[in-house]
Amino acid sequence: MNLTVIGSGYVGLVSGACFSEFGFNVTCVDKDEAKIDSLNAGAIPIYEPGLDDLVARNMAAGRLKFQTELADSVADADAVFIAVGTPTRRGDGHADLSYVYAASEEIAAHLSGYTVIVTKSTVPVGTGRNVAAIIKKTNPDADFDVASNPEFLREGSAINDFMRPDRVVVGVESDAARDVMAALYRPLNIRETPILFTTLETSELIKYAANAFLAVKISYINQMADLCEAVGADVHDVAKGMGLDQRIGAKFLHPGPGYGGSCFPKDTLALVKTAEDFGRDVTIVNDVVRYNAERKASMTDRVITAAGGDVDGKTIAILGLAFKPETDDMRDSPALDILPRLVASGAQIKAYDPAAMDQAKPLLPDSITFTKNAASCLADADVAVVITEWNEFRALTPAAMKQMMRGKAIVDLRNIFDGKAMIKAGFDYINIGRAGLAAHR
């Protein structure tokens, strides 16, 4: 089968490369000439472990191509995936669908033979039907069906998530489209991956319902962490005690500075807006959106407290900038809330991230010094702050930190350090929700 994937961003690139690994012929199309040139030269524009090998292998095998023009590949395609961006629309929080609709119009003109048009981008309920209407209007003779096939890929483990998903969700309206989609995911049968066929609207909503639920789950444990700090309990034990109940499950109960990334902030907001449009109020999700924004901003106060109530003139070492490890993605990272606030309060900031510094620099105040490793970041710092839980930071021992830093305050927003050991070594160790540790002084 021949596939065309429109949009070579995170989702398009990973999906296209993985489908080519399944053995299909995949053409990835993107308007960005520089991006296509660099992909053809073997350079991957995003940081995703394993993606470079996967792309190189399938390009060499002749199954994966990159180009700026969509005409010929759409004409030959059995399925065309729309994987363009759906950012939050400026001003109103709705998902911006202009790229999806523009792509639909372009595809329509070049369709030839029966083709399934699949939305892979995260799109609000009703979008699939609008895509169908646009294609029909642009090319009344086109022989096509639309399908919805949301992605559930986590940055940093996207290839594994594609190859070994918990489930595949597909919204279709005809047997012909169902057959094409079933054939595309047949390679997953060997793992007995559940494939849920449903309607367009249901499939579109599943994506938002799932992401918003995870955002709720994270916010719930973050609020429990707040409560643990007040009552002297340990949130890790609370999470463990909750998570062992199989109805709850242990995953996504790690407390932190608040969720970020390319999906949760945008998708929670878009779900709230969709509900509003249909006269419903998803109050829980509404609350989570507000709480998470406040939480990220409030992390600055922990740093100020650790610095003795005032950061003016103090040197603060920031370990980690990306919204999570194994990615260079800065979108909605808590670092973007915390760092400008600290700079505005007079702090001298040194920052280090193993992958995200190039992405971070244009988004952060000019006065920040970016260092080439964790050691030079920590050198002579009054306060160390962990924002992203990169593995290389976990190895920092109290003795090493003592030697490098001038001060003795550590703000561990991901709870990666052995808190007892840090406290024993004389550090003022501020964490998330582990109030009981103070007893180890």
Ligand code: UDX
């Ligand atoms: C997410 C979804 O997991 C994925 O299914 C979806 O399709 C895209 O969005 P991603 O944004 O890559 O993936 O990262 P994820 O690992 O889900 O983390 C999202 C945010 O939640 C990060 O800021 C992370 O730090 C935070 N998080 C996650 C927590 O604070 N605690 C947790 O227990 C888990």
